[in-house]
Structure formats: structure tokens, C-alpha cells
Amino acid sequence: MRKPCCDKKETHKGAWTKQEDQKLIHYIHTHGEGSWRTLPMAAGLHRCGKSCRLRWINYLRPDIKRGNFAQDEEDLIIKLHALLGNRWSLIAGRLPGRTDNEVKNYWNSHIKRKLIRIGIDPNNHRLNQTLPRPQNQSMSNLTTSSESTNDASKPLKAFTDNDRVSVNASCLEDDNSSSNELNLNLDLTIAIPCAFSLFEGKKGQEKELKVAKESESDQLPTLLLFR
DNA sequence: AAACATCGCAACCGCCCCCAA
DNA sequence: GTTGGGGGCGGTTGCGATGTT
Numbered sequence: 001m002r003k004p005c006c007d008k009k010e011t012h013k014g015a016w017t018k019q020e021d022q023k024l025i026h027y028i029h030t031h032g033e034g035s036w037r038t039l040p041m042a043a044g045l046h047r048c049g050k051s052c053r054l055r056w057i058n059y060l061r062p063d064i065k066r067g068n069f070a071q072d073e074e075d076l077i078i079k080l081h082a083l084l085g086n087r088w089s090l091i092a093g094r095l096p097g098r099t100d101n102e103v104k105n106y107w108n109s110h111i112k113r114k115l116i117r118i119g120i121d122p123n124n125h126r127l128n129q130t131l132p133r134p135q136n137q138s139m140s141n142l143t144t145s146s147e148s149t150n151d152a153s154k155p156l157k158a159f160t161d162n163d164r165v166s167v168n169a170s171c172l173e174d175d176n177s178s179s180n181e182l183n184l185n186l187d188l189t190i191a192i193p194c195a196f197s198l199f200e201g202k203k204g205q206e207k208e209l210k211v212a213k214e215s216e217s218d219q220l221p222t223l224l225l226f227r
Numbered sequence: 228a229a230a231c232a233t234c235g236c237a238a239c240c241g242c243c244c245c246c247a248a
Numbered sequence: 249g250t251t252g253g254g255g256g257c258g259g260t261t262g263c264g265a266t267g268t269t
Contacts, residue, residue: 013239014262037254053255054238089257101237104258109235 012046016055020045024052025060058101065097069106077103078111082125 012020027043033056035042036049045052058064069077073095080091088100088107095103107122115122 015237015264035254048239050240050255051238057256058237086258100257105236108259 011040011048011051013051016059020047021055021060024056028056028060054101058099063097064099069098069110073098074106074111077107078115078125081107081111081122 023043023045027039027045031039031042036053038049039045039052040047040049043052047055076095077091080094084090086104088104092098092100092103112122115125119127121127
């Protein structure tokens, strides 16, 4: 039986206080990251090591970019999700200053609903045949800031000229196929010098390469990647 | 103005992988 | 080759903020 990572009776939970943040920042500035299990005691924090790690990585790290996602970032998330699935850490790794948690939250709260609303299954990035879809509805009509509702079950909203172009990818019906598969004309341009550099991680390199191969071979939808 | 609904995000939980012993 | 600890990841939850009725 594995020991719990920390004594739950002794650890604080919930929102972090400014004092706790300061202690964590100060400790990491002087000692560096790592040894998360022993860090809380050394830093004088009554927190689980995992909690400290999460707080640092998702919130306190100085290189974190906060605020709204830019249009190109959103585009890239969609493209990478089509390629990698829910591998948020890999996706976040291609978005400088963004964390996996942030990307995951943004996907679940914005992008996923947006895709559903226009009749695209966010799981496989294919047109969902069960959902009604307006004629000639293009992904270019997706909105970001002007969403008035996020309820996917509501009727599709009529888009206006003022609506922001969200995905500069074309959504095309497959000419010679009866399946309504989605072709995304994708341009992986943000911080990706080469598609193969997606998988240049250190520790999990082998795994990531495997993931890439799997993605290429099986569930990848009709996704066209252009360099 | 109050009650209720919805959204967005920080944080937690539990599982899995890696690696050293 | 096996085992156990540490770290990382993805899914889920909780709660404050905001919007709607």
C-alpha cells in the first residue's frame, strides 16, 4: 500500500494566501524548483508538495502569460488538439507562457463549446452528423468575444459581420466522400519551427514520439498539416 | 434588490510513468 | 527483474464572479 504523499491532517487546502505564495516564491528563488515532497516543510508551508508544485507551475512562475488567449493561440490549440488529443501538457508546451491547466480550462470552457455549436465533435474534430448545421457554415464564423451563450443545446446563433474570425482554417466537406469529414487547412506557425519539433521533450521524449506515431496512424481525423 | 443560474478558473484527486535502489 | 517513491498528467470539483430573471 502506497503512503499518501502528505499527511492530510497537517496540510492546508483550498485557496493560497499571499503569505503562502511569498514563502513558496522565496524558497524557490533561493533553492530552485524540485524536491516537491520535502519542499513544504523546508519552506515552512503546511501544504502538500503536489499542491506547492501546482501553485508554482500554474500561477507563480514568473514566465506565465496571463490574460485572454490570442487568436493565433486559440487556433494552435485547436490544431494541436486535433493532432494530440487531450495531451494538455504537450499542447501547452507549444504555447509559450501558457500552462496545461490554463489550456485545459480554456478548451473546456470556450473552444469545446464553440466547436459543438457549429456541429463539430470536439473529441475527434469531425463534423457531427447528429447535430443540425447551417448551410455553408464555415469555421470562420466562429466567435470568441461576442458569444452570448455557451449552451451547446441552444439553437445556433446567427453570426454577424462583426463577429471575430476565430479559426483561420477552412472547414470543407470531403468532395469525393459521403462522410462529412472535416478538413482543416492548418498552419502550425506559432513557435513551431517544424512539425517534428512538437516532440522534442526531454524526459518523455520516447513516449511523445510514440504518441505522435499513434496520432498519425489511427484516430487522427482528416487533418492536413502544412509547414 | 434579491434570488437564481451560469461561467471561469484555481485547486484537488487519483492514476500512471520513470527511475533509482 | 522487482519494487517503491517522486513527479507529472488529465479529469473533476468547488467556489467566487458575473449575468439573468
